[in-house]
Every structure is written in structure tokens, then in C-alpha cells.
Amino acid sequence: MIFHGLGCIFQQFHGMGPAFLNFRPMRYPSAPVRALTLTGICILIHIYARNPERVESGYSTQFYPLFGSFLRQITGFVPFSIGDIFYGMLIGWLLYALMKKLFRLFRKKEKETSEARWYWIWLSRLAIVYIVFNLFWGVNYNRTGAAGQLGITVRDYTVEELKDLNCVLLDSMNHNRAAMAVSGNRKKSKKEMFEHVSVTYQALQKKYPFLGYQNPSIKSSFWGWFGNYAGFTGYYNPFTGEAQVNTTVPDFLQPFIACHEVAHQLGYARENEANFVGFLAARASPDPSFRYSAYLDLFTYANRSLYALDSIAAELVRRDMSRDVKDDIAEWVRFSRKHRNPIEPLIRWAYGKYLEGNQQPKGIFSYDEVTAYLVAYRKKFGSL
Template sequence: MRRKGLKIRVGWITLVVLVVIIKVISANSEWVERYFTYGLYPVITTVLRFLLGWIPFSIGDILYILVIIGAVYKVIRLIKLIRRKQFSKQYAYRFIGKAVFLILLVYVIFYGSWGLNYSRQGIASQLQLSEQEYSTSDLDTLVGLLSNRLNGQAQLLKPAMRDSFKSKQNLFFNASLLYKIAGTKYPFLSYKGYSVKPSLFSYLGNYMGFQGYYNPFTGEAQVNTTVPASVAPFVASHEIAHQLGYAKESEANFVGFLACRLHPSVHFKYSVYFDMYHYAVRELAFADSLKAKSYDSTLHPRAKKDIADYIEFYKKYRNPIEPYIDRMYSYFLKANNQPKGRRSYNEVVTWLIAYYKKYGKEVI
């Protein structure tokens, strides 16, 4: 019994020390960038991708399913104990202690394997970009550039091009290939050993409002493969950006943009401009709704149809639970250096404006 008690105390002390270390490191973005993002993290993610990337289904999703089953079992057992009046104070203390220990363990694994990237210097440091407030005029310029690019790609896009990416494996392989291409221009985007997979929760994801997610426990990028074809390539590239250590949603969006625009496929280029236009015109609508509508009216018929299909797709899945899930996710983002919550995705507009202001409009 003494040996067991000693192990428990050592376990608690170790976890608490690791939590403190993570908090101290996360307070210094330079340390995170140097010692974690380009130190420990590449080793962790590369090993995970090579170990699990070859498996055709998501190990991470199966892990989540097992956790959910375990949690449901524990809750049912707890309810039975309460009904039988067997829920003593001693049991309650043990239950709370185990729950806190588990939360600390998940915290350490999550931030120690990936989450510290929320505190890195990121793309601003790598491209010498300044994250500044932008004017309505800056936004207008960006939307004009994106609408021109989107219309240009829409003109080139043929149905056969989209059909060639109906194969999930072809889509995922090309998404990983685009980072190999991007890595020749931006060395910090080099990518080895891809691990991109269809989510086992794809249909459920439509009701919950997600298009993809990264599993930091297994290093897998999951894509909701039921989303419209107009956004699927960009979703895959966004999730790979998370694999590369860009944890913040605005940065993952921007990195996805940098990579997708270099891909030889018209479908991939169209997808990135479709998404970026959506983010930018939405921001413009807050400042000048008439101007935003005028841009929408000048879009290529292909883009107009895709926007209508996209809206119709998500209308089918609206439900009373989604806003609560949305709110919880916003709290999670705010707790991880993204104060705008869900609107953090839209902050890619800040990076796009800073990028064209520094390197010229042709980079858009």
C-alpha cells in the first residue's frame, strides 16, 4: 500500500511540475518557437505521421470513440451508485481526484505534443509581417484582388478537374503534395510523410459545424469528406498547416493560402480563392454591405452557384445544439491566444492585407 501511495504522489508531483513548465514556456513565444516548434515538436509529429499515416482510417477518431464509450460507462455507473445510495463521501473524493488527475494528464499531453504552438511567434516572424489594423480601403482592395483571382480560376475550372479529386486518397495526396511544392519557396512549409484521413464523424460534423480537425494525440489531420467540392481542397490544406505547427486558425488559413496558390491544379487554386474571398467579403460587409454585394454580383456564374450550394448545404444541417457547440469552441479558442473566438478564422484577412502591402498585390 505504501508503494502504491508513493507512486500516486510521484505521479501528481510530476504532472504538476510539467504543467508549470508548460505555462512558463508558453509565456515566452521565442522559447516556444526555438525549443518546441522547431525543436521537440517536429520529432513528435514526424514519428506519429510515419507510424500512423499509412493506416487508411483514423486511429485518432477510434481513440475518441473509446473515450466517449468509457465516459458514458462511468456516468451510468455513477448514476447507479447514487440510486442505490452507495455514493459515499470517500467515493466522491476518489472520483474527483481521478477526474482532476485525468484533466491534468490530458492538458500535459495536449500542450506537450502540439498545443504549445498556440504561443509561438508564427508566420509574422517568418515573413516579417506586421499584424496591424487595416482600413476599409485596404479591405476593398483585397476583396477586389480575390474576386479577380476567383473569377479567373472559375473560368478555367472544368467539371472533369473536380471529378478527378472525388477520390479521397487523390485529394489527400495532392494536398500533401502542395506543401512539398510550397516548401521549395517557403522552406518552413516543407512536409514529409503525410497523414491526412477522412473523419469517421463527417456526417455528424455537418451538424456540429466542423469541416476538419487535427488530432494532436495521433498527429492525424481529419477532413470532413462530405463538404462541398468547392471547399474540400482548402480544408485539407488547412489541416496540414496545423500538422506543421500553425495552431492558430487565422495562421492555418493563411498558410493554406500560401500553399494552395502554388499548386498546379486549378481545383486547388479555385478552392483557396473561394475560401479567401468568403472571409474577406464577409469582413467588408460589416463595414460596407453595399460594396460587398456589388462584388458578389460580379462573380463568375460558377462561383455564384458554388456559394448558393454551400449555403444550401449548411441550411440542411442547422439544429438547436450547434450554437452551443459553437460557443464552447469559441471559449476554447479564446483560451488559446485567439481572443475573437470563432471569428479568429476571419483574421486571415489581416495576414492577407499585410502580405500584399509588404510584397505587392501580385502575391495575392
């Protein structure tokens, strides 16, 4: 029956003669139509993301947890950073495309029609990046987030509340630094540290089920050396689902950095939330080096906030830091000064503008806003 049917079809084609051979292939939409269509999709995504409750109940708690876990499952088994390679190739290609465009303009070989088409093509490319970025992760910037899940009210705090928070963080920081010395403070390998991050989130999941972490994908960044000069200690790659950690920074910083980036993996896009969730995870760790890393980082934010309001009080709190803590901070300062350069402020400014464009009006200082989360959490649950 199958061969008979095919024979009939061939006979029909034969009868059609040359007319059949003159068919035209389906044409793709023109560059302007394609660009405008993609721009329309971008607008629809933006409209959807304007409602935080809708994002929280739909994208952030229904779609993204499954998709993010799937993405990590694909990249997690690869021992190196796929995202770093992707970004390296992307930057190389962008530089090539820019140089090619400038060369053609300089040689005046660019026709007016082809130049207009070039702009339409690039509008399409930017729209595709926007669409993929938001579908893969970026819509999470608009969720109600951890505060709603924990039932805490994040608001402005008083100077007295901030002083009290500084003292609490200081005591925990000193205590865990001393515990590290007692336990021998054996340095973990990168693999051991990344595996322990999963342990901390598993411990946290027992208390907060919505913070469960499956299919780990935590990588040491190839670009750590560049990050030291650019001012970043880690980043989350939304296109590959990988948490990238700069493992060239001082060891005592790395556990909290890793916990922070995993918080991004779980859909907590805003930096203050990632700091807060990362703190909850590191605090749940049985390892004092993880707890110390978190308390040290959060103390620096809280103390900086206090210094802006009452510099004398902030200085008095710092005097009570243990000798080991002071030595660690001195090492941190030396490391930062060693890599200081005129490009870093420009990169920090650009990143601050990116944050401002993604629901974080304080820009680079959004990290410091974790202090308000700590005050609110302590007010409800009584301890840190």
C-alpha cells in the same frame, strides 16, 4: 562464474529466512499526491508557454517538427482514421463513467472517502490530458508563428485596404473557377486529393523551406456526417498526428480544408495562421481546383469583414462573381441549411470558448482574422 554468483545469492536468501518473505512491494503515490504532482507539471508547462519567442525558437522549430513527423510516420500508413476511433471510444467511456457515478450517487453507495478519491483521480486524468496535449502539439498556440517567419507585420487594416483585397481575391477566384471548366473539372478521388495536398506543400517548400511536409497522414473522417450538424469541416488530432477531413461537404471546399488541416500538422495551431498557411499551399498548387478552393474560402472571410464595415461595398463586390461561383455558393448555402439544427450554435459556442482559452481572444471569429495576414502579405510581397 554466473551460476556461482547465483548460488551465493540463493544461499543469502535462505539465510534470511522468513524475514525475506515478508517484504512489502513499493507503494504508488496516493491519489492526492499524484494529482498535485501532475498539476505542478501543468503549471510548469504553462509558465514555459508564456514566452512566445522561447516557444518559437525551442519547441515549435526544434522539437515539434521532428516529433510531429515521427507521429505522422506511425499513423500515416494506416488507411483509416485512428483518431476517430480513439475519440469514439473515449466518448463512450466517458459516458459510461458518468452514468456509473450518477448511479452510485443515486443509490447512495458512495462513501465520503471514496468520493474524495474519485475527484482526485479525475484531477489526475485531466492533468495527464493537458500534459500530453501540450507536449504533443498544444504549446504551438503560443508561438510567434508564420508572421515572424515571413517577416510581415500583421496589424489593423483600413476599409480601403479591405476593399482592394476583396477585388483581388474576387478576380483570382473567378479566374481559377473558369480554369477548372477549361480543364474539364474531373473530380478527384479522396486518395488523389490527399496525395495532391502533399504536392502543393512540396511546391511551397521550394519558396519557404520551413513549410516542408514529410510523412503525410491525411484521413477522411468517420464523423463527417456528425460534423455537418456540428459545424466542422475538418480537425487535427494532436494525439495521433492525423489531419481529418470531412469529405461529405461539397467537393470544391475539400482541397482547402485539407491544406488547412495540414497547416495544423506543421505546428500552426491558431486558426488564422492555419488559414493563411493553407492558403499559401493551395495557391502554390498547379491544380486550379485547389487554387479556387482557397480563393473562395478566403474571399468569404474578406467579404464578410468588409460587410461588417461597409455593407454596400461588400454587396457590389459580390455582384461581380461569375455565374459558376454563384452556383457553387448557392450549393454551399443549401448544404448548410439542410444540416442546420439547434445543437450547432451550442457546439460553436463551446469551441469558441476553447479558442479563447488558447490565445485566440476572438473565439470562433479567429478564422476571419486571416484577412489581416493577407493584407500584410500583399503589402510586403505585392501579390496574392
